[in-house]
Amino acid sequence: MWHWLFTLLSIISFPDQELKEVVHTPPEFQMSLNEKINLSVKSPAVKYYYRVNNKGIELYASPNDWKYGRKESLIYYDESVLYNKIYYSLTINKVIDLYSKKGEQKFNPEKFGGLIIEPELFIFNSSSRPLEGLRVALDPGHFAGNVKEAIEEMRLARIRMPDKKVLEVFEAELTYTTALFLRDTLQKLGATVLMTRNKHGWTAFDKTFSQWIADDLTDAVIGDLREGYISQATANKLLISSNKRYIFKAFFHRYELHQRAKKINKFRPHLTLILHYNADSQNRRWDAQGNQYSTKNNYNMTFVPGAYIAGEMRYKEQRLNFARIVLSDQIERSIELSYFVGTRLNQRLGVDAYPANGKQYYLLKVANYTGFEGVYARNLALTRMINGPICYGETLFQDNVDEIKRLANKTLEIEGIKTSERVREVALGYFDGIMAFVNYKKVL
Ligand SMILES: [Zn+2]
Known part of the structure; x- marks a missing residue:
């Protein structure tokens, strides 16, 4: 009886547990x-x-x-x-x-029999290389290598400050440099790390978007037409288009996400982090030059599998993953990982978790609250397709009046790319989260 009650209490108190003492x-x-x-x-x-x-x-x-x-x-x-x-x-x-x-x-x-691959266990150890044997996949979101490409993939933050000064960052560079800092830190402790993008400006196809269009667009469009993912009319339009923004929106965005998921699953990681920087979806004011006004809002949030919406059971891949998600422990393990990563990011950055009564309306439409602060189920290509514990991180708001200053203050450099102390802090937040998670799990 007491044993049973104790087990119940320890499950309930899980979110507040001080993990270093476990x-x-x-x-x-x-x-x-x-x-x-x-x-x-x-x-x-x-x-x-x-x-x-x-x-x-x-x-x-x-x-x-x-x-x-x-x-x-x-x-x-x-x-x-x-x-x-x-x-x-x-x-x-x-x-x-x-x-x-x-x-x-x-x-x-x-x-x-012969086709099944058994996972190699990772056991957290207290040596100088405690992450030896841990396989971590990092997916730095987006792909732009410069401002022009950031505009093509609609991920440029050009923010007008209260003093009228304009500051500019783009998410693909923020995520890529975050991944570099994080990768180096994890590798020092023995982890094996996969990055879905291996060069600044590269897509998950190991080349730039422009190069991919030149080399691969035609075959990719014909292949997806055959599989029923696009219509004949869309295929025709894509094959004659030279509008990169259109090609991105109508085709490449989804197509490249599938490539990221395939790369990660092939690597068979013990855990996966998807790295993104958020923006205030309610901040929709621009000046006459097209610069966006800053916002006072600033939150961290993470996504785990779940929350299918209308139209998302259309393809076999979506249905077979739905069954996999509800029949496996994919959701629980991802919530655990996201709980640790989210809380550590909040601490490191001094930014709150997105509150349960928050005002980002798109989340009310597409996400289900997990009961853990800042952790939401959301059916994105990556949360759906990637196997194993996954945390899809959307850290801070780039258009926040203080964050844009920190992010645009590029005092650091990594692999020849100028970046900010703030990006390094984000990487450290993710790192703290991974360490807390493996310390909690001990075996993965
Ligand atoms: Zn993003």
Whole structure:
């Protein structure tokens, strides 16, 4: 009885635990299937693509199929571990193929014998290289290498200060330099680190956006047309367009995110951090020159898998990942990681977690609150497709009146790129979060 009560209390008190003092193995944080489904569904429309029964989760290709009971697939509870192992071991295209053939049959474990890759355990140790064996994937968001490209991918912050001075930063550079600082710190302690972008200005295809258009656009468009991801009309438009902003919006944005997810899953990390810098979505005032006015708001937030909205069960990849997310511990492990990363970023930066009653309206439409301050379920390509604990970080508001000053004050340099002390502090916040997480988990 007492043991039971103690376990319950320790689960409840988890968010406030002072982690440096943890000497025992904390309880595994678990959610029920219903809790995970509640967090994974944002719009009622999603409910017409699945049914839960006593055997497992039935998936449907359309609301019409749902109505007439024409199942696309049934993933059984007792094969969910194998399902997750298959996703871990094979490429997404192969998994889509297997999922299509499976239908209501169970996966035959014998067929996968030689294909299943068992993860290598990471054990946190107290040596001078405590992260030896830890595999960390870092995804620095966006790709611009200069202001012109930042405008093409719509990620330039050009902020008019109260004294009329204009300050400018772009997110792809902030995230890239953050990743460099973080990578170096992690590697010093023995970790193996993957970065999805390996050069300033490169996309996840290991070349610039312009170079990718010249080399790969045609094949990529034809391939996606064949797979049904784009229409013939869109394909035609893309193939003759020289408007980079259009190519980015209509095609490359989604296409490149899938490449990031593929790279990360192939690396088989113990944990993944997606690095972004946020902006105030309610700050929509510009001067006559197109400079944005600064905002007083400033928050940190993190995203974990879940919160599917209408239209996001359209493709097989989305449906098979929905089943994977609710049948695995993907959400719990990501909440744990995001809890540690988020709280450490708040401490390091002196910035509050985004409050539960916050006024960023898009979050009310697309995100589900996890119950942990600043941590939200949100169905982004990366939170959906990446396997293993994932924290999608949206740190501070670039357009905040104090932050833009700090970010634009480039007193540091890393790999020849000028950057700010503030970026280094963000990297340290992520680092603190990773250390607290591995110290809490001990084994990954
Ligand atoms: Zn971003």
